[in-house]
Amino acid sequence: xxxxxxxxxxxxxxxxxxxxxxxxxxxxxxxxxxxxxxxxxxxxxxxxxxxxxxxxxxxxxxxxxxxxxxxxxxxxxxxxxxxxxxxxxxxxxxxxxxxxxxxxxxxxxxxxxxxxxxxxxxxxxxxxxxxxxxxxxxxxxxxxxxxxxxxxxxxxxxxxxxxxxxxxxxxxxxxxxxxxxxxxxxxxxxxxxxxxxxxxxxxxxxxxxxxxxxxxxxxxxxxxxxxxxxxxxxxxxxxxxxxxxxxxxxxxxxxxxxxxxxxxxxxxxxxxxxxxxxxxxxxxxxxxxxxxxxxxxxxxxxxxxxxxxxxxxxxxxxxxxxxxxxxxxxxxxxxxxxxxxxxxxxxxxxxxxxxxxxxxxxxxxxxxxxxxxxxxxxxxxxxxxxxxxxxxxxxxxxxxxxxxxxxxxxxxxxxxxxxxxxxxxxxxxxxxxxxxxxxxxxxxxxxxxxxxxxxxxxxxxxxxxxxxxxxxxxxxxxxxxxxxxxxxxxxxxxxxxxxxxxxxxxxxxxxxxxxxxxxxxxxxxxxxxxxxxxxxxxxxxxxxxxxxxxxxxxxxxxxxxxxxxxxxxxxxxxxxxxxxxxxxxxxxx
RNA sequence: GGGGCCGUAGUUAAGUCGGUUAUAACGCUGGCCUGUCACGCCAGAGGCCGCGAGUUCGAGUCUCGUCGGCCCCGCCA
Numbered sequence: 001x002x003x004x005x006x007x008x009x010x011x012x013x014x015x016x017x018x019x020x021x022x023x024x025x026x027x028x029x030x031x032x033x034x035x036x037x038x039x040x041x042x043x044x045x046x047x048x049x050x051x052x053x054x055x056x057x058x059x060x061x062x063x064x065x066x067x068x069x070x071x072x073x074x075x076x077x078x079x080x081x082x083x084x085x086x087x088x089x090x091x092x093x094x095x096x097x098x099x100x101x102x103x104x105x106x107x108x109x110x111x112x113x114x115x116x117x118x119x120x121x122x123x124x125x126x127x128x129x130x131x132x133x134x135x136x137x138x139x140x141x142x143x144x145x146x147x148x149x150x151x152x153x154x155x156x157x158x159x160x161x162x163x164x165x166x167x168x169x170x171x172x173x174x175x176x177x178x179x180x181x182x183x184x185x186x187x188x189x190x191x192x193x194x195x196x197x198x199x200x201x202x203x204x205x206x207x208x209x210x211x212x213x214x215x216x217x218x219x220x221x222x223x224x225x226x227x228x229x230x231x232x233x234x235x236x237x238x239x240x241x242x243x244x245x246x247x248x249x250x251x252x253x254x255x256x257x258x259x260x261x262x263x264x265x266x267x268x269x270x271x272x273x274x275x276x277x278x279x280x281x282x283x284x285x286x287x288x289x290x291x292x293x294x295x296x297x298x299x300x301x302x303x304x305x306x307x308x309x310x311x312x313x314x315x316x317x318x319x320x321x322x323x324x325x326x327x328x329x330x331x332x333x334x335x336x337x338x339x340x341x342x343x344x345x346x347x348x349x350x351x352x353x354x355x356x357x358x359x360x361x362x363x364x365x366x367x368x369x370x371x372x373x374x375x376x377x378x379x380x381x382x383x384x385x386x387x388x389x390x391x392x393x394x395x396x397x398x399x400x401x402x403x404x405x406x407x408x409x410x411x412x413x414x415x416x417x418x419x420x421x422x423x424x425x426x427x428x429x430x431x432x433x434x435x436x437x438x439x440x441x442x443x444x445x446x447x448x449x450x451x452x453x454x455x456x457x458x459x460x461x462x463x464x465x466x467x468x469x470x471x472x473x474x475x476x477x478x479x480x481x482x483x484x485x486x487x488x489x490x491x492x493x494x495x496x497x498x499x500x501x502x503x504x505x506x507x508x509x510x511x512x513x514x515x516x517x518x519x520x521x522x523x524x525x526x527x528x529x530x531x532x533x534x535x536x537x538x539x540x541x542x543x544x545x546x547x548x549x550x551x552x553x554x555x556x557x558x559x560x561x562x563x564x565x566x567x568x569x570x571x572x573x574x575x576x577x578x579x580x581x582x583x584x585x586x587x588x589x
Numbered sequence: 590g591g592g593g594c595c596g597u598a599g600u601u602a603a604g605u606c607g608g609u610u611a612u613a614a615c616g617c618u619g620g621c622c623u624g625u626c627a628c629g630c631c632a633g634a635g636g637c638c639g640c641g642a643g644u645u646c647g648a649g650u651c652u653c654g655u656c657g658g659c660c661c662c663g664c665c666a
Contacts, residue, residue: 030625030626030627030628032624032625032626032627032628032629033622033625033628034622034623034624034625034628034629035621035622035623036622036623037622037623037624037625038623038625039624039625039626039628041626041627048626050625050626052624052625054623054624055623069617070616083624084624086624087624087625087626089625089626091626092626095626112599112616112617113599113616114599114600115599115600115601115616116600116615116616116627118627120627121600121601122600122601122602123600123601124595124596124600124601124658124659125658125659126657126658126659127600127658129658176666178666179665179666180664180665180666181664181665199665199666200666202666224665225665226664226665227663227664227665229660229661229665230659230660230661232665346592346593346661346662347662348662435666444666445666446666447666448666449666450666451666484666546659556657556658556659557658557659557660558657558658560657562657562658
């Protein structure tokens with residue numbers, strides 16, 4: 001007999017192949033058994049082809065084909081036939097033809113699958129994850145995986161064309177300062193000591209610049225032991241790159257070229273470059289968030305100066321009062337407004353003040369507090385029209401901005417203000433270098449401790465650290481942070497000064513980053529880079545709403561893999577070898 | 590650490606005010622069928638109502654706990 005050789009995939013055959021002898025292999029998608037005639041839709045990764053068992057081609061095969069069931073794996077040999085006009089299936093790429101089976105082999109049987117392998121299937125996600133290998137057979141899921149592969153290929157092509165070289169960096173490495181919680185790996189050969197899995201290859205890529213590699217990139221797994229979200233997994237993939245002799249403009253324009261070519265190649269979307277740029281201060285002022293969705297307008301306005309002396313004490317006493325006018329929002333019901341009030345409370349807001357602009361009247365619980373002067377001030381500042389609703393937040397700037405900024409997005413969805421199939425990238429720049437950590441009572445790096453301050457801002461670190469700006473930039477796409485990077489500090493003295501500001505003393509810096517400080521002393525070139533979150537990028541490009549849809553084997557919200565049941569306990573012997581001992585009751589004490 | 594939603598045949602869901610034998614669709618099994626394409630028709634099987642307590646004469650339904658899934662806040666340089 002010998003092994004058959006497949007001649008085509010299941011999406012390939014058409015009118016041009018009529019009368020050819022072909023061999024297809026795949027899974028039984030649907031079986032339509034008419035007794036004396038059986039149709040099988042044969043599926044592989046690429047598509048479906050109808051194969052037909054008829055007595056005039058092979059009566060024996062027809063007899064045996066009665067036993068075929070969903071997801072059985074089979075190989076068929078047959079003749080491509082043109083279908084009569086009235087039997088063409090316009091929904092199928094191969095719908096103009098069918099393959100009349102002359103010979104077939106059952107390659108494997110299948111148990112009845114726990115859910116139907118098709119796109120309109122609606123099984124619980126945990127079930128899909130337990131049987132991920134079945135879930136991935138569905139066209140939409142395999143499509144996502146193929147799409148991701150094409151995207152990565154496009155990224156690699158662009159970077160190689162631009163003189164980047166791909167270099168692997170260690171996975172078993174060292175715990176960096178600050179940042180996220182590390183995943184730790186115990187060392188058998190050095191008992192009591194641990195490797196950390198990289199949160200990013202940050203230090204290695206800087207050292208590669210010191211090594212003269214000039215332009216590095218890597219499609220690389222990174223690990224952060226933090227709580228999960230629909231767009232966050234504990235292990236995720238970055239497109240990581242670093243460039244020598246480049247400033248912000250160099251890195252950002254290279255990034256724009258990369259993203260634009262990616263979108264062009266895999267989605268045929270033209271992105272205008274250079275991308276829009278907003279300073280961090282401007283982003284927060286107008287959008288309330290450092291990841292602004294600029295696909296729609298609906299900006300926030302600072303009205304603190306208008307209501308400074310208001311009779312409404314909440315406004316008068318607040319550090320910051322901001323407002324957002326929603327055109328046509330006057331139709332919102334009391335229930336709607338209550339729901340939005342609950343919504344902003346999630347972000348720490350105490351409440352949500354509002355005014356409906358009616359003909360000759362401002363309808364609002366706070367209208368009675370507002371003077372004529374304040375009304376006209378607000379009217380002008382917010383360009384108020386009849387039928388609008390205005391929402392206010394007053395209080396601490398951080399709460400005001402996040403509450404109103406998130407409400408902005410929510411309302412845009414409600415009022416259908418977000419254009420479809422639009423990709424709106426925006427750079428956010430001029431981030432503060434440091435943030436005050438209230439718990440630890442010290443300044444911490446907003447980006448990471450290797451980020452260079454702006455020229456001249458090093459001196460601010462002594463006098464007014466909060467005012468120092470970083471040479472850092474984030475790339476935001478449709479309200480999602482998809483990348484970020486910075487120009488790095490490239491001399492040892494400056495790096496040490498940065499550590500000092502962060503409260504990392506000389507001996508600690510030396511023991512943790514001696515190698516970097518040393519490397520910076522041997523002619524380190526000026527350099528900077530950026531890292532893109534590949535999973536998130538693919539999620540947005542493929543129009544899915546969860547990162548898990550574009551990852552072959554993702555983890556659940558408790559960071560577990562329901563298929564392999566990782567994490568799991570290990571044997572006492574394994575622990576002994578590693579020199580580890582568990583507490584009597586894990587999770588306590 | 591916190592807030593919210595969910596858990597009923599293989600799957601997706603319904604299940605009223607706590608009351609007889611827990612429904613439906615799809616899937617599955619058997620039978621019939623030569624032009625279907627999510628084939629059709631006939632018949633049938635299939636349930637620890639997530640798990641554990643409690644209230645009650647009686648719990649899928651009410652209460653508490655617990656396990657699991659999803660969304661969010663905190664967290665994520």
